[in-house]
Amino acid sequence: MNRRTFTTTLVALTAAVSLTGCGVGDSIVGLRDAPAERTDTAPLNVDGAEKVAARVLDAATAARGAAGAAAAKAQPAALAGAALSQAQAATKLGAVSASDPLQRASDPQVVAISRGSAWPRAILVGTLDQASRTQTLHVLMSSAAADPFKVHASVPMLPGTSVPAMGDLATGAPLVSATDKAGAPLSPAEALAAYAVGLNHPKPVPSKAVATTDAYATALRTSTAAQVKALGSLAYFSQRHAPVAKHTIAFRLADGGTVTFGQLTRRDVISTSPAAQSLTIPANYSKLVGKTTATNNIVIDSLESVVMVVPATGPATTVGADEQIVAGSAT
Template identity: 45%
Template sequence: MSRPAPRHTPAWLSRRAVTNGLVAVLGLSLTGCGLPDRVVGLHDAPVEKTSGAAYSEAAALSIVTRVLTAADAAFASSDAARKTRRTVLTGPALRSAEVENRFEDRSASLRTRGKPTVLGISAGRDWPRHILATTLVDGVQELHVLRANSPTSPYKLWITAPMLPGASLPTLPPLAEGITVVAGDKGLAASPTEVLTAYGQLLNVPTKTKTSKIVTTKDAYAAAVAQATAAQQKALGTLGTFTRTNKPATETLSFRLADGGALVFGQLARTDQLAPTSKAKRLDLPSNLAKLAKTKSVTESLRLNWLMSAIAVVPTSGAATVIGVGEQLRGIEAD
């Protein structure tokens, strides 16, 4: 199922890109204002089906609309929003919302979210259950995963990530048939955790792994990262060093595709570091980066910590591809 190529600006080329090759990107985040009248999940339970998808499309759409409305508000930087986050967010979405809000005023953002479309509903009557949905936000196609752990638990947003330019979503099972969670690497060319971890390793600077048999880096995000890294290193020259480290993926969630492959969602933690060499006493920072770091220069190092939410397609054989990436700055440390 093809999706329109969103007008997505890769992280290293975003509006926060720092001049002279020193790049600091504020990632994508949900925004909105005002909580709904009812807490998400505290409503009459939809009628379940004994086979196929657990709920009807209309029931699932109602759940998604409520959850995303509340999630948008929960990502705002207000005190009221902070208190409600755990009632509407979980997993990677909760971690994304709990990053330091001093890097971006989400409450003032003017993002326009279109009407959700339900892509998949958990099959059967087991728990936990999931709903896969998509929305269009200012021309960017976002995918969302909602989760409910038990009959008495409300649905919460588990992750949101934007699709990359030129990426398409493979065919999912028919909506009425329902979607199933993939356990481990059953029927797949590689496990989802291995795929996302390998992808992060390929983006490390320096990296010991330039190619991988289980995942490619032919996507728009990886291409933009490579281009920006080269520019960054050229700008620093012999006066500074730049390194990037992605930690292994610790939590992934995968759904079986119609062809037997899997649609994978997960999150990585990344650190970018700038440091002066022995030829420079310090690195003077551009004004916009200095404002974020609260220092005009560094003598030891500057570390930017990120959360990267990713979407990948893992086939039954061959290499996986990344079709969506959203990243968010979670902290800056200067020495």
């Protein structure tokens, strides 16, 4: 598998509510104290956020489709974080799919804007690919005053999922640190870690606080079962997932929970048993690893981008997922 795209309806996308502009009244600069800076509102109005999103996503689409030296220059200028690492892996392998969420420009709809005037500042945007009816969530972030907005995450939503209410757009949704669980039973980091170990094979570690019944987890289990059955007694199959802590981004939901964007690493290992002298490597992986047979093991490394909803009550669920092969080896 290289990557999967799922179709769904983004139930949580709501009509944009514009902020009222601050007109120039009859006050004169220098005659009165400057008003205190507001920290309880979004730093951008909706019109401004939509213009930023359209510009940044257009640049990201062009960068995602670039190759060679053009990609090496354009991708870091438009992408960062999980989105950049995934794009660079796809470009390196020459595996950018036409169904990639950043391969088709789309009118962005602002879902949330981070609260306050401090940095980082972030915009949560939804887009719809009309051809596949795939909804995608994108996080655009500016890390500092001199840093332009870039796409930090871009993840297709899973079938039948939605994002709960984010609160009023004008007020903004607070950004949440990876270790902050105020208002939720789990912090973003804890939710991602529990989801990761819940996907492991052959010994997953289930958690009542994090569900693994979503379409992505189900597809992984189905694929794993088929792989194990095909290998029979000739080889052993294992799969390990682990979160990439530095790529965690979370927004506070209206109910006190979070919508959390994260990235996991995944390692698939097929090891020969004493009953097998060698394994034939499938054609779709032989080019990646540079061999057609393996006597000891086959290792495939992938990146998994996920979006999790951690509600104030009840188990966390995964509402978006995507994957990209990074590297492979065989011995």
